[in-house]
Amino acid sequence: MTQKEKDTIKETILQAITDLELQIETLEEKAKPIAPDCSLGRLTRMEAMAEQEVSQKILDESHIRLTRLKNALLRIDKPMFGICIECEEEIGAGRMSIRPESVRCVACADNH
Numbered sequence: 843m844t845q846k847e848k849d850t851i852k853e854t855i856l857q858a859i860t861d862l863e864l865q866i867e868t869l870e871e872k873a874k875p876i877a878p879d880c881s882l883g884r885l886t887r888m889e890a891m892a893e894q895e896v897s898q899k900i901l902d903e904s905h906i907r908l909t910r911l912k913n914a915l916l917r918i919d920k921p922m923f924g925i926c927i928e929c930e931e932e933i934g935a936g937r938m939s940i941r942p943e944s945v946r947c948v949a950c951a952d953n954h
């Protein structure tokens with residue numbers, strides 16, 4: 843991977859972190875527990891709870907991805923960045939630019 847490719851990926855990671863942090867803020871609002879004294883009707887309340895559950899799930903996934911992206915940012919200047927942890931081949935700039943948090947190449951990710 844060239845330095846230029848790394849610079850581009852670094853930009854991608856920083857942008858993704860900013861987007862995720864915004865998304866997490868919005869989701870945290872939506873994932874707040876529904877107050878028991880909520881004046882909603884029963885059906886609306888069930889819908890609200892289902893929606894809250896979905897938000898919570900996306901929120902959890904977002905937190906995991908945020909951690910992975912931050913880890914990728916710490917690794918990016920190290921020689922192992924972009925190298926698959928399974929087969930030690932280059933993951934490839936294409937995949938890294940789409941999923942910069944990748945630690946496995948496509949083949950190993952499929953087998954995992």
Ligand SMILES: [Zn+2]
Pocket residue numbers: 926927928929930931946947948949950951
């Ligand atoms: Zn691999």
